[in-house]
Amino acid sequence: MSYKIGLVLDEPKIEMSTDESRSADEQKRITANKIYEVLSKKYEVVNIVADVKIIENLKNSNIDIVFNLSTGVRGESRQSQIPAILEMLGIPYVGSGILAHAMALDKTVAKQIFKYHDVLTPNFQIFHDENEKLNPELKFPLIIKPACEGSGFGIHGDSVVYEEEAVRKKVSKLLKQYQPPILAEEFIEGREFTVGIIGNGKDKTVLPILEIDFKDIPEEYGKFYSFEVKANFGHKTNYYCPAPISNKLEEQIKAMASKAFDALGCRDLARVDVRVRDDVPYILEINSLPGLKPVYSDLTKMAEAAGISYDELIIKILEEAIKRIGKVRRVNS
Known part of the structure; x- marks a missing residue:
């Protein structure tokens, strides 16, 4: 059956002139095209x-x-904005629902x-004010980051800190820049992996695990996925897919990633980030709205390792959503 598909895109944020926003806009443009x-x-x-006319444009x-x-316009739950509008209008859509997007975007809630x-995740503390008392049970080093950003926004080489004064300094800086x-x-000082998941329930496909190796990244940018590493040092980042790990660790990582996917109620596609220390995945x-830029995005790298071409990946994501929805109906029927 042939369907008419609405590809919902973000409006370029031309009023923002940071390196982060320019890079994100360019990636979105290439992906959408x-x-x-x-x-x-x-x-x-x-x-x-x-944009502000989206409800009218969707109806017509x-x-x-x-x-x-679309990652939404603004606000703490912005990735839920388009799904909420689509739910209101009764239009089926690809991807996670309102609640799953909201929880996934806010790392503290997730x-x-x-x-x-019982999904193992690193111990943490939530700061609304730089002067809040630091939990003495937290073990350094700590990584400080915005709760509701993606694509490495707000994560830089100095985000990993080793003492309390640095925590307060970094928290104060981020509170001025981000909500x-x-x-x-x-x-978690160890190896970093990411896991792509396509589909739903017991039928979902867990793609080959991708290991991200930062050994060739200059020290000042951090041996982790900082914004600079994502945006500027792809050529110095080593990607191994399938990851060179034991069968036992592979099974543990995939099981934990699948459990996390289900815990948040994600649908159709997602990417789960994992760090491993002493053979324990965290x-x-x-x-919940992973990048799909050809060659560049991690999900596309994992699909390629599974023998899935870019075209096949996009069609598979759409078909998994259609299968989940059951019977797709026309909005105006």
Whole structure:
């Protein structure tokens, strides 16, 4: 059956001139163009910008389903904004729902859910004020980061700290730049992995695990996924997929990532970030709206290792959503 697909895109944030925002806008543009190209080979596709006119434009589009790429406009639960509008209008869509996006975006909420569901995650503290008392049970080093950002925003080479004064200095700086809260998390000194998941329930596909090796990154940018590493040092970051790990560790990582996916109620696709210390995997966070830029994005690297081409990956994500939804109906029918 042929469907008319609405590809919902973010409006470029031209008023923002930071390196972070420019890089994110460029990645989104490339991704959107490529996904439009892929979907157009099989379906009728229309681009819909997530701006103030989106409700009117969605109503008038006569689409069957939305392939959502929008991270929302602003606010602590912005990734839930487009799903909320689509729910209100009764339009089926690809990806996680309102609550899952909200919880995944706010790392402090996600980590509390993980703990409830016995998903191992590093110990942490939530800061709304730089003067809050530091939990003495937290073990240094700590990594300090915004609770509600993605793509490495707010995470830099100086984000890993080794004493309390540095915690307060970094928390104070981030509170001036980003919406609270700020997360202080025990930094797991070990290997870093990410796990791509496509599908739902018992039928979901866990892609080959990707290891991210930072040994060739200059020390000042951090041996972890800082913004500078993501944006500027892809050529110095070593990616191994499938990750060179034992079968036992692979099973542990995949099981924990799948459990985290289910704990937040994610749907259709997500990427789960993991660090391993002493052969114990710790879930750092879930990206419920992972990047899909060809070649560059981790999910596309993992799909390629599984023998899934970029075109096949995009179609598979859409078809998993259609299968979950059951029967996709026209908005105006």
